[in-house]
Amino acid sequence: MSGLRIPLEGPDGAGTEHALNLLAPNPSPMTLDGTNTWVIGRGEEVLVVDPGPDDAGHLARVAGHLGGRRVAAILLTHGHHDHSGGARAFAELVGAPVRALDPRHRLGDEGLDDGDVLRAGDLELHVVGTPGHSFDSLCFWLPEDGAVLTGDTVLGRGTTVIAPDGHLAEYLRSLDRLRAAVERVGARALLPGHGPVLPDPVGALDGYIAHRRQRLDQIRRAYAAGAVTPRRIVETVYAEVDRSLWPAAEMSVRAQLEYLGLG
Structure with a gap:
């Protein structure tokens, strides 16, 4: 059985027996402590997930x-710059391909898709x-x-925004x-792209x-009460959220209004 390695301060070095986090120095309200770059494997071959920014x-x-x-390969959980920006430079540094679902972020002949199995030595x-x-x-x-x-x-702290290239129903x-x-x-364990390891998946x-589900109910009520723009909904529903995060909250509100058929 593999044990978690959760450090006393910050996520750097956290992980599991065969997954180690190396934290990128890009902290912000959106990236929390920074982007978690994961090194997966044992022995002479590894996979690197999300090399982070350039x-x-x-x-x-x-x-x-x-x-x-x-x-063996550099893998991307998705193409947002805080996860993928350094992929090309890192690929050149270590001589490895970059595999991603989106062809625009690949370096090499192979992509990634649901159901694929990758290997680093005898790890899958x-x-x-x-x-x-x-x-x-x-x-x-x-x-x-x-x-x-x-x-x-899923993040180690807080919740995820629905980005403009995302979709709430799919999420x-x-x-x-x-x-x-x-x-x-x-x-x-859940090993997130930002924030600490979550030991209760x-x-x-x-x-x-x-x-x-709670946010959707709150937005329905706010809309019915007259808050019919994303900004007004954020002011009502996300009032407790730090104002620096309100632009991100507006992105999520637009996605939720579309999901509810109110956009």
């Missing part, structure tokens, strides 16, 4: 951590399609450790699919699903 120091640190181990990593946050969002199931790498589909289906899957396989996903 930050030379971070990419060199990840490459240095490898200690000469071969990178299974691709799970989870569109919603973005159209190309993927999660990765690491059965050896009972862990799911969730990208931005809700993805959450339901993940919830059923983690219970079925007995997953023991079922509880985390139940919380995400309940929160989304």
Whole structure:
């Protein structure tokens, strides 16, 4: 059985027996502590998930951590810049292909799709399609450790926005699919793209699903009461949220209004 490695301060170094997080230095209200770059594997071959932004120091640190181990592939949970911006430079640094669902972010002949199985030595990593946050969002199931790498589909703190290239109906289906899957396989950890490891996958996903349903109910009520623009809804429904996050909240509100047929 694999144990979690949860540090006392911050997510850097956290993970599971065969998944290590190296935190990118891009903290912000949207990225929390920064982007989590995950190194997956044991022995002489690894997979690297989400090299993060195009930050030379971070990419060199990840490459240095490898200690000469071969990178079988660089994988992207999705194409947003804070996850993919450094992929090309890192690929050149370590001599590995970049695999992604969106062809625009690939370097090499192979992409990624739901149901694919990747290998680093004798470890397997299974691709799970989870569109919603973005159209190309993927999660990765690491059965050896009972862990799911969730990208931005589930964060270590707070909730995920629905980006302009995402879709709320797909996101809700993805959450339901993940919830059923983690219970079925007995997953023991979620390894997010931002924030700390979540050691209760079922509880985390139940919380995400309940929160989304609650927000939809709040928006229905706010709209009926006369708040008919995204900004007015944010002022009413997201009043407790830091104002620096209101533009992101407006993105989610637009997605929710479309989902409710009110947009």
